Amino acid sequence: MYVTITPQKLGDNYTASVADFVAYLEKENEDKSVEDIEPFFNQHGDAISSKQVIHEIDGNTAKLKKNEPKFYSITLNPSQYELKKLQNHSEALKQYTREVMKSYAASFNREINGRPIHVDDIKYFAKIEHERSYKGTDKAIQENAPYHKKIVALKNEIQQIKSGRQIGDISEKQRQIKQLEREAPHKSNGQMITQGMAKEGSQSHIHIIVSRKDQSNRYSLSPGSKYKTSEVELNGKTVKRGFDRDAFYKNAETTFDRQFGYKRNYVETYQARKTFTKQPQQYYASIMGLPTNEKAIAFKMLGKAGLSTPLMNIPTNKVQLVMKAIKQLKRGVGKAIESGSIGI
Numbered sequence: 001m002y003v004t005i006t007p008q009k010l011g012d013n014y015t016a017s018v019a020d021f022v023a024y025l026e027k028e029n030e031d032k033s034v035e036d037i038e039p040f041f042n043q044h045g046d047a048i049s050s051k052q053v054i055h056e057i058d059g060n061t062a063k064l065k066k067n068e069p070k071f072y073s074i075t076l077n078p079s080q081y082e083l084k085k086l087q088n089h090s091e092a093l094k095q096y097t098r099e100v101m102k103s104y105a106a107s108f109n110r111e112i113n114g115r116p117i118h119v120d121d122i123k124y125f126a127k128i129e130h131e132r133s134y135k136g137t138d139k140a141i142q143e144n145a146p147y148h149k150k151i152v153a154l155k156n157e158i159q160q161i162k163s164g165r166q167i168g169d170i171s172e173k174q175r176q177i178k179q180l181e182r183e184a185p186h187k188s189n190g191q192m193i194t195q196g197m198a199k200e201g202s203q204s205h206i207h208i209i210v211s212r213k214d215q216s217n218r219y220s221l222s223p224g225s226k227y228k229t230s231e232v233e234l235n236g237k238t239v240k241r242g243f244d245r246d247a248f249y250k251n252a253e254t255t256f257d258r259q260f261g262y263k264r265n266y267v268e269t270y271q272a273r274k275t276f277t278k279q280p281q282q283y284y285a286s287i288m289g290l291p292t293n294e295k296a297i298a299f300k301m302l303g304k305a306g307l308s309t310p311l312m313n314i315p316t317n318k319v320q321l322v323m324k325a326i327k328q329l330k331r332g333v334g335k336a337i338e339s340g341s342i343g344i
């Protein structure tokens with residue numbers, strides 16, 4: 001499970017309204033029948049219109065400054081391994097989202113009228129999407145890039161020849177284009193993968209728009225707080241503050257595992273991702289210390305993310321080989337994290 005929390009984009013090039021983001025999330029509903037449309041939902045409501053989402057988020061910004069985010073975007077990105085555990089993706093992910101938002105509320109070290117934050121204090125709207133397209137950061141796009149660049153150049157030459165501004169053999173250039181398309185290392189259904197092409201397999205994921213202010217429009221609840229969880233003296237009173245992201249990310253995993261009976265491998269855990277970032281040697285050692293069957297699954301997952309697997313046979317006490325293995329892990333796992341292709 002790959003979870004992100006992103007503040008509203010601010011600046012001269014971005015509107016203060018949530019309208020553009022809502023429109024972006026509605027793109028997948030274009031040209032679909034009423035039965036196939038995925039509407040917005042929240043903790044207690046279904047089939048919420050985009051108009052209502054915009055009205056409620058934009059209208060819930062009391063006393064926020066111009067340079068403060070009015071809303072946050074949370075994405076819940078199950079891996080294809082996790083999605084295989086689901087029967088009805090839409091209904092299962094809707095139930096899962098509502099449980100995750102309970103954890104989101106509980107991750108605030110805040111009180112309202114002397115009680116902890118509850119999910120009903122959170123104003124949010126969520127939407128499930130079932131499609132993804134290839135982005136420039138994806139491994140397949142980056143490794144196909146040299147071929148794509150040559151193809152674009154050849155197509156430009158063909159246009160120059162057709163317009164009479166250049167002399168050349170169009171048929172030969174078309175042959176070269178087809179040859180490059182065949183040689184490109186990454187394909188989908190026989191076609192060279194290019195930016196914007198739909199990804200194959202299950203791609204269901206959830207977007208959540210969360211208001212910065214609580215339901216009453218009185219209290220500011222920021223998951224981007226620089227304070228993790230702490231207490232401070234204010235006017236002679238002890239005030240709680242902060243948001244525990246670690247707890248939220250971990251609970252998003254354990255909620256999924258509990259709800260769907262999923263057995264999570266080490267490389268899929270949030271803790272593994274943190275260890276990889278801060279202590280890559282420990283990350284490698286942890287993988288090598290797994291039971292044989294779990295280690296095989298771990299390297300299978302990393303292999304599908306684009307990492308070669310001879311690392312399995314390197315003893316942890318071979319320092320030079322281990323360091324070489326760690327460098328390979330840094331490259332391979334880094335690309336996996338960027339593409340969100342495995343839940344780490």
